[in-house]
């Protein structure tokens with residue numbers, strides 16, 4: 001089975017966001033970058049599929065030169081090879097990203113292509129499903145369970161107040177939600193091996209698409225609230241505030 | 250004159266409340282652009298599109314088929330994209346629910362246009378511009394959308410329904426051709442183990458964290474949620490411990506919620522948790538540690554033991570509601 005996984009380099013979740021000098025992007029100085037947490041679930045699931053059915057796992061990342069490090073992380077987890085679609089910047093328009101990834105994936109004859117549900121920087125939750133549509137492949141997004149038998153598969157996804165069970169045939173695209181699995185940590189041996197695995201770099205030229213960033217701002221600080229009191233005796237004052245001041249109860 | 254297409258959601262043939270919010274967002278955009286709002290409701294044959302005019306739809310288009318009762322991704326994508334192409338639309342608005350987050354990208358890819366996800370503000374007074382949170386809600390983009398059409402998904406609870414005196418008209422439209430044999434098919438919708446209200450949709454959310462100490466103690470959280478008519482949420486720590494299902498997790502790797510009232514019980518307020526709830530209108534925290542970070546974002550706080558404070562709070566809420 002040939003398995004593709006799309007991964008993105010994103011700021012670590014603990015990062016304090018500072019706005020850059022242009023007022024339209026983040027100040028990247030001092031920011032630690034990591035493999036997008038949802039993409040870790042995708043890589044893990046790909047490795048499990050390979051363990052089950054044999055084959056190879058190829059990771060694809062669209063990003064700047066620095067994304068090589070992110071690809072090495074996935075290779076250290078156990079992926080076999082990587083492709084960096086090297087661009088000067090990653091555009092915000094998800095369709096531009098999806099088209100670039102689809103163009104690369106189309107040539108790969110993949111049986112299964114996995115994505116994270118969401119990139120925690122742009123918060124788009126769009127690219128995986130767009131790629132599936134562009135390639136004309138069946139797809140299920142935000143899955144928490146996957147079972148593949150030969151050429152058919154069943155996935156589960158959590159929706160508001162219910163679980164959807166979806167059946168499809170391969171080749172197909174899925175996007176991974178937390179709960180799908182527990183991603184493995186790269187072992188020392190994996191990190192050593194990763195250094196020797198093939199990583200191909202291809203230059204891509206992208207346009208901005210349909211989005212023009214006007215500004216990036218920090219959210220309004222929540223006004224400092226107040227401590228109503230200590231212990232259960234403070235409860236009546238709280239209920240009073242919720243009813244008469246905030247008017248939410 | 251291009252109009253706005255609002256793709257609505259139904260369950261069991263009845264439009265969901267979030268559809269009123271989708272219409273409100275579409276209406277405000279249409280008012281700026283001086284055009285009409287067309288609602289598109291995809292569902293089973295017994296579904297009626299009535300009552301939606303009042304919430305801002307000039308016209309409701311119904312696409313009816315027995316196979317469309319459940320969300321069938323490919324078929325819904327086909328119907329919505331066909332409709333978006335058949336009319337001339339400046340924007341297609343969907344809700345950023347689990348359905349809309351799947352459907353929005355399908356429509357955009359089929360139309361070959363951009364998609365702005367999880368939008369919390371929208372304006373059409375100088376071209377179409379949106380505000381949308383990014384970096385786990387730690388920053389907000391303001392974006393001008395330069396291509397037409399475009400797809401916009403709106404965050405639940407970010408737009409309040411509006412009421413108009415407009416009845417609106419209803420028109421039945423195509424239900425598509427049934428799709429390809431290779432399409433993915435939703436074969437079942439199962440109730441989760443706890444059949445409760447969903448955190449992402451609820452207007453009141455009561456969440457519990459590790460401060461509850463064990464799974465059984467979540468009864469306290471459930472009772473308060475019930476007294477308030479709200480949903481139960483959880484921190485990742487308790488989901489990872491297996492006390493609560495992942496569907497209830499609030500935060501960066503869980504759900505993003507914007508309820509009117511969010512109550513955090515025994516939750517420290519880690520940055521990844523705040524990512525999921527900082528846009529709640531009113532935040533209440535109960536924590537025994539006066540220095541817990543959650544108090545920095547809470548509008549009202551009680552420093553105290555959840556095991557003492559919560560039962561009392563439930564009791565007082567019940568009293569207040571009865572009185």
Ligand SMILES: Cc1cc2nc3c(=O)[nH]c(=O)nc-3n(C[C@H](O)[C@H](O)[C@H](O)COP(=O)(O)OP(=O)(O)OC[C@H]3O[C@@H](n4cnc5c(N)ncnc54)[C@H](O)[C@@H]3O)c2cc1C
Nearest residue numbers: 458459460484485486500501502503515516517522537555
């Ligand atoms: C990539 C990544 C993603 C993450 N995503 C999420 C996410 O989506 N959602 C999320 O919630 N977390 C997420 N986390 C985890 C997050 O960092 C915290 O570990 C988690 O939120 C802590 O949960 P908690 O507040 O319940 O527990 P703790 O941090 O242990 O806090 C427990 C609190 O309860 C209080 N307490 C204890 N006993 C009592 C008592 N009797 N009465 C009152 N108060 C009491 C304590 O003072 C403390 O403040 C993520 C982390 C990472 C690295």
Ligand SMILES: Nc1ncnc2c1ncn2[C@@H]1O[C@H](COP(=O)(O)O)[C@@H](O)[C@H]1O
Nearest residue numbers: 006007062115116118119124125126127
């Ligand atoms: N630049 C990128 N390179 C590779 N994969 C990406 C990129 N951007 C997004 N993806 C994939 O698409 C998923 C959803 O991203 P998004 O739609 O941006 O939230 C991510 O979890 C990745 O799997």
